[in-house]
Amino acid sequence: MAGPYLGNAKNTMDVIRRYDFAFQKRFGQNFLIDENILKKIVESAEISGDDCVLEIGPGIGTLTQYLASDAGKVIAVEIDRNLIPVLHDTLKEWNNVEIINQDILKTDLFSLAAEKNDGKNFKTVANLPYYITTPIIMHLLESNVPVDSITVMIQKEVAERMQAEPGSKDYGALSLAVQYYSEARVIVKVPCTSFIPRPKVESEVIHLKKYKEPPVKVSDRDLMFKIIRASFNQRRKTLANGIKNASGLSYTRENVEDVLKTCGYSASVRGEQLPLSDFARITDLLKMRYS
Numbered sequence: 471m472a473g474p475y476l477g478n479a480k481n482t483m484d485v486i487r488r489y490d491f492a493f494q495k496r497f498g499q500n501f502l503i504d505e506n507i508l509k510k511i512v513e514s515a516e517i518s519g520d521d522c523v524l525e526i527g528p529g530i531g532t533l534t535q536y537l538a539s540d541a542g543k544v545i546a547v548e549i550d551r552n553l554i555p556v557l558h559d560t561l562k563e564w565n566n567v568e569i570i571n572q573d574i575l576k577t578d579l580f581s582l583a584a585e586k587n588d589g590k591n592f593k594t595v596a597n598l599p600y601y602i603t604t605p606i607i608m609h610l611l612e613s614n615v616p617v618d619s620i621t622v623m624i625q626k627e628v629a630e631r632m633q634a635e636p637g638s639k640d641y642g643a644l645s646l647a648v649q650y651y652s653e654a655r656v657i658v659k660v661p662c663t664s665f666i667p668r669p670k671v672e673s674e675v676i677h678l679k680k681y682k683e684p685p686v687k688v689s690d691r692d693l694m695f696k697i698i699r700a701s702f703n704q705r706r707k708t709l710a711n712g713i714k715n716a717s718g719l720s721y722t723r724e725n726v727e728d729v730l731k732t733c734g735y736s737a738s739v740r741g742e743q744l745p746l747s748d749f750a751r752i753t754d755l756l757k758m759r760y761s
């Protein structure tokens with residue numbers, strides 16, 4: 471079997487020219503041309519011959535070649551139909567790759583896992599299109615789709631939001647979701663020179679290992695995330711005012727202030743000051759006393 475050969479500017483440009491491929495900005499197409507970064511992504515995803523990898527957005531197949539060289543199987547979901555003939559060509563030497571021409575946001579990942587991997591967990595790996603980073607990651611974390619880990623190239627700012635701690639300006643619903651569902655680790659910072667075309671932002675590869683058991687217990691997870699979203703929807707508001715105004719929640723300001731007092735907070739506390747464990751406690755108390 472041939473080794474991966476697309477992780478450099480020359481071979482990437484050869485493919486682009488051969489197919490007269492026109493980059494589509496709306497699909498967030500920035501192709502990797504840095505072999506060291508590609509190797510780091512695959513290494514940090516800890517892929518072995520037993521694994522089935524779900525790759526989101528294979529592009530011209532650069533990362534796919536590296537993944538397919540290590541994994542048992544790769545399912546690559548690409549939205550741009552102009553890339554499908556390119557992928558069939560660049561991946562022809564790897565017989566363990568299946569290319570699916572679909573929008574990942576409209577793909578039923580439960581059926582995909584059942585059909586392609588006997589319902590077992592995928593490892594998800596991607597150089598994500600930046601315009602849908604947050605919805606994809608939230609979906610992979612929240613929906614219980616069978617996924618062990620998520621290793622993704624994302625915009626540096628989003629990586630920082632994911633790992634932010636209470637009190638920092640980046641702290642929000644995304645930080646809390648990532649911390650509840652997974653252990654996050656930054657693998658490597660990636661300059662814009664590692665891509666064709668060059669993105670305007672810096673990137674980072676981040677590895678999220680999904681917890682088997684979340685680090686905090688809460689009686690109603692969905693309610694906790696509704697409360698979290700409500701408290702960050704209106705950042706300048708106090709937590710009590712944010713929850714009071716939120717659609718889908720039926721607590722009064724007095725209910726929230728009562729519970730905050732039990733937790734040792736003043737009535738004017740804001741969502742961005744609270745750690746995950748306190749959101750869990752507030753949820754439990756609101757549910758117990760006022761639902």
Ligand code: SAM
Binds near residue numbers: 497502531547573
């Ligand atoms: N993996 C390749 C690489 O590293 O060179 C390409 C990465 S490029 C940043 C993102 C890829 O995702 C593009 O090929 C783009 O067409 C594809 N894409 C964009 N939106 C998508 C979607 N909703 N579903 C599936 N693929 C998508």
